[in-house]
Amino acid sequence: MENVFVALEGKSRGYYLAVAALAVLTLAGCTCFGISYVAGHQVFGSSNVIPWGLPIVLAIYLIGLSAGSLILSSLTYVFGREEYKPIARVAVFLAVVLIFGAMISIAVDLGRPEKFWRLFMFFYLNNMTSMFAINGVLYGGYFVISIVYFAFIMASKKSVIKVMGIVAVCWAVLVHMGTGAIFGFVAAREAWVSPIKPFEFLAAALTSGVALLIVVSVLTLKLTGRDIKKEIVRSLGRMLVVFIVILFLLILVDKLTHLYVPHREATLFMLGGRFSWIFWVLQIGLVVVAPLAILVHPRLGRNVRAVIVASVLVVVGIFFERYYLVIPGAAYPQHYYPGKVEGVYGAIGYFPLGLPEIGLSIGIFALLGLVFIVGLRYLDALPPKPPKPIEEQKEAEEPPEGPAEEPAELPAESASAEAE
Numbered sequence: 001m002e003n004v005f006v007a008l009e010g011k012s013r014g015y016y017l018a019v020a021a022l023a024v025l026t027l028a029g030c031t032c033f034g035i036s037y038v039a040g041h042q043v044f045g046s047s048n049v050i051p052w053g054l055p056i057v058l059a060i061y062l063i064g065l066s067a068g069s070l071i072l073s074s075l076t077y078v079f080g081r082e083e084y085k086p087i088a089r090v091a092v093f094l095a096v097v098l099i100f101g102a103m104i105s106i107a108v109d110l111g112r113p114e115k116f117w118r119l120f121m122f123f124y125l126n127n128m129t130s131m132f133a134i135n136g137v138l139y140g141g142y143f144v145i146s147i148v149y150f151a152f153i154m155a156s157k158k159s160v161i162k163v164m165g166i167v168a169v170c171w172a173v174l175v176h177m178g179t180g181a182i183f184g185f186v187a188a189r190e191a192w193v194s195p196i197k198p199f200e201f202l203a204a205a206l207t208s209g210v211a212l213l214i215v216v217s218v219l220t221l222k223l224t225g226r227d228i229k230k231e232i233v234r235s236l237g238r239m240l241v242v243f244i245v246i247l248f249l250l251i252l253v254d255k256l257t258h259l260y261v262p263h264r265e266a267t268l269f270m271l272g273g274r275f276s277w278i279f280w281v282l283q284i285g286l287v288v289v290a291p292l293a294i295l296v297h298p299r300l301g302r303n304v305r306a307v308i309v310a311s312v313l314v315v316v317g318i319f320f321e322r323y324y325l326v327i328p329g330a331a332y333p334q335h336y337y338p339g340k341v342e343g344v345y346g347a348i349g350y351f352p353l354g355l356p357e358i359g360l361s362i363g364i365f366a367l368l369g370l371v372f373i374v375g376l377r378y379l380d381a382l383p384p385k386p387p388k389p390i391e392e393q394k395e396a397e398e399p400p401e402g403p404a405e406e407p408a409e410l411p412a413e414s415a416s417a418e419a420e
Helices: 013-039 054-077 082-109 113-120 131-154 158-184 197-223 230-260 265-272 276-295 304-326 355-378 390-397 412-419
Strands: none
Touching: 013 355, 054 082, 054 131, 054 158, 054 197, 054 304, 054 355, 082 113, 082 131, 082 197, 082 230, 082 355, 113 131, 131 158, 158 197, 197 230, 197 304, 230 265, 230 276, 230 304, 265 276, 276 304
């Protein structure tokens, strides 16, 4: 029998408090954006040495999460895995919300977001041999395709859902491989250039997408009084192990490839310089070592709470993997002339995180959380609550027990009349 989906009631005090808190953080983020819009990007940590900051980190991070979530939805709608159906709609809706956040992050990084439309003037205002222009096609197409895909799912158009799902998944793969190509094809950056980067980005998207789906699904269903089968979480946990191992192997091959070539100074700086602790502790430690230690453990790997902890570590670690690539990856000076370095580019880049940039980033996350929980209230994306046991239903229907009332005494005349 087909699963029935319902919207979130959204009438509890906790729901309204969550909406209010996220709205306040979103407003604070809008204020920080207003400061950057008026004062310029000098209020951010970016500079001529490190041109990209947290907005770009958020953009590629959210794109990966979105692509991973949407690809996972194909388990139900493309491959027919019915056991994942209770969380399939949440996965697609989450993918739509996350790509929306990525587009916002790109827009605010422009400095003048009102010129955002110029990114989509293909073959007219764009150089279509640039990976940035190509990814403009991929991002715009992915945003539209994911919305249409979700609309067909909500309308239960079975005849086109599978076809649209195949298109959406293939496009999601292209989107994140294209994002990896932005970095992998930049030959001027020794720490970035690599033909493996598109595949590494795809593996990171699948890894972070599975981890985020575990966390969001469990929290959403539990906080709304719904049950989630433990076997779903355990199955996703086993899938997460596979993706973590694949991601680690790609990272290993990427680093070994960079160390093999004659110009390995930038890679040595990334692995042993001032930013190396981000790689070893926050990327390898949080994404690979700690989650695998939990998930492959015979007892912890079957414990739902332990799987959630491992998933949270992966989600946090992938964020710092993006940060490590964008900011420390650009900090090493570029060699414009063979044998010597000129001007400001001879110094290692420094990136001071300012309050406007941090506030803007938190505001973007808050906005996405707000859109997600408000959307759940108006979209039939959640499985229904389990019915109450029969005993509880009877207790709810029966009047509350109280002291037994004594029968009223009849008057003496009535009593004698009854006796006669």
